[in-house]
Amino acid sequence: MRSTLAGKYLSKLYVQVVIAIIAGILLGHYMPDLATQAKPLGDLFIKMIKMLLAPIIFASIVVGVARMNNVHEAGRVGLKAILYFEFASTLALAIGLLIVNLFKPGSGMNIDPSHIDAGAIASYTQKAHQHGGAIDFLMSIVPNSVVGAFANGDMIPIIFFSVLLAVALARLGKPVEPFVDMLDMFLQGMFGVVRIAMYVAPIGAFGGVAFTVGKYGIGTLASYGELILCLYLTSAIFVFVVLGIVMRLCGLSLLQFLRYIKDELLVTFGTASTESVLPQMLVKLENMGIPKPVVGLVLPTGYAFNADGTAIYLTMAAIFISQAMNIDLSLWDQLILLGVLLFTSKGSAGVAGAGFVALAATLASMHKIPVAGLVLLLGVDRFLNESRAIVNLIGNGVATVVVARWEKVLDLRQARAVLERGSALPVDAPKDNPAEAPAKSAASLGN
Template sequence: MRSTFVGKYLSKLYVQVLIAIVVGILLGHFMPELGTKLKPLGDLFIKLIKMLLAPIIFASIVVGIARMNNVHEAGRVGLKAVLYFEVVSTLALVIGLVVVNLFKPGEGMNVDPALIDGSTVATYTQKAQQQGGALDFILNIVPNSVVGAFANGDMLPIIFFSLLFAIALARAGKTVEPFVDMLDQFLHGMFGVVRIAMYVAPLGAFGGMAFTVGKYGIGTLLSYGQLILCLYLTSAIFIVLVLGIVMQACGLSLFKFMRYIKDELFVTLGTASTEAVLPQMLVKLEKLGIPKPVVGLVLPTGYAFNADGTAIYLTMAAIFIAQAMNIDLTLWDQLILLGVLLFTSKGSAGVAGAGFVALAATLASMHKIPVEGLVLLLGVDRFLNEARAFTNLVGNGVATVVVARWEKTIDMKQARAVLERGSALPDESLTDAASGTDSIPVGVLSKRHA
């Protein structure tokens, strides 16, 4: 009976990933040379999921909007999503700014900027320069080539093209329904591939943690303990207070929601990337009672524009570098920093390390804090990345719930039942939702769940 009990829990993905993370930390600590050689395991899993993202995002957005049968409704959902993203991510930036000024984790380090070798962060600064300003950011949303955007996995251009294509299909009406159905079936095939890929998720988490601890060592956690503690504490406060209140306003429990997506949360912790769980999140949110059109539009867009964890990290990291170098920033300087971050924090798209590039772009545009100060974060960035990826994932899940509740399209009875159970209900309606057979327009759903 005990073996059956143990086997039941060992078969769960989140348990396997958690064990893999612990074993990876131990191996990286006691056998650092071997640990650093295991990086390809983590990279392989991320690469495996990334090869599926472009077609999944494209098909999810196109099928979702095309089945709304109303372009105005799609525009309304998108507008509400962007409005929510801006308000919450701005709040995250402000919270990060307040906490880092209160605790001052970089104070006392007394780093001389003249002694820093900036060559180690040259790759990040070059990428930051390529991003350019706000105008360049907007221009880069439009791809030079649709094929090139899919080949390179550029999320923003893919989302932009998907939106245009979906609107065109929605306006075409019933004549294109067979094509939309075909795209829907293609999407299910892709989700099947994702389920196969998730078998190696524990291996990816093991390799990622073994490499991180093996290369940078547990000692890095101690020397930068105050910064790490500040970021993790701030992220926890943001999740519990801000997102908790938001979910409560929606009539749902945040903690039950986090329990529902625990597999995805542990995979995110192990891989430090939310991209690894985007396909599963699409399915789980739909099974929660949110219509496919809303999930397909809001979640992928949130990955690009709603990085709450990255927002917290960027403000804290920028001020940390200034404090470490004894650079005095006035209130006006910090408000300018906040304004710049409103632009540079967008478009990170869940990629591990993208926040580091965004930080380089922020410092380069301000000319107040030396970009070379990024060197101070190199050894600890991976540990920080796990906190921001975790927060990003929870934030985007909550954002999808909020927009669906705002639109009055979420089935609250189903959502409460699923969250109470901790997993999708064995119900035909859920089976239909998972298989994509529901083609009910959002407007009809609004009347049903109003």
């Protein structure tokens, strides 16, 4: 009986990932040299998922938008998504700015900028200069080659091309329906590959955590404890207060939603990557009663434009560096910093080391805080990355719910039933009754 019960729990992905994370921490702490060699395990899992992201994002957007009965609906959904993204990102930046000024985690470090060796961050500063400003970001949206965008995994150009193709197919109507159906079948095949890849998710989480603890050590947590606590506190306030209120306004429970995506949260924590769970999030949000067109358009776009966790990190990291170097920033300087971050945080989407690149680009453009100050964050960045990734994941899941509710296409009864169960409903589960159905049905978006 006990062995059957243990086997039942051990078969669950979140239990396997928790065990893997604990094992990774122990190995990293007690055998750091061996733990650092486990890095390829985490990298290999993320690489396996990344190879599927471009086709999944492409097919999700094309199938979703092409099946909308009216192209104007796609534009309306996209506009509402962008408006919400800007609202959430601005709020995240503002909360981060408030907390870091309140607790001042960098005060007392008294770092002399002239004694800092910036060689360790040369690659990030180089990318920051390549990154450029708003014009360069707008130019980068259009790929030089569609094939090149897919080969390099450039998310924003892929989304741009996918939307254009989807709108063209939607306008063509019935003649191209077989092609859209074929893409839908291809998408289901990709999800099947993801399910196979998730069998090794615990190994990826183990490798990522073991490497982080082995390379940087538990002692790093103590050295930068105040900064880490401030970041996690701010993240918790944003998630449980801000996003909690948003979910409540949508008629759903945030805590139930977090329980529903617990597997994805743990995998994200272990790998410090939201990309590793994008395919599963697409499926889970659709199973909640959100029409495929809305999920397929909003969630991938959110990955590129709605990084709430990164927004919190950027403000706190920039002010932390200024505090550590005793650089006094006026209120006006900090408001300018917030405005610049609104652009640089978007422009870094899809870039390796996106948080560092965006921060380097911001500091370089302001000329107030030395870019070399990024060195202070090198040892602790990986520990901060888990928080960034988890908040980004939750924020984009909530954003998809918000847009669906805003469009009046969220099947509330199904969503509540799924969240209360903590898993998807059976195929033959009852849908919304007319009394509770939204004004515009999911069918009106072609689902």
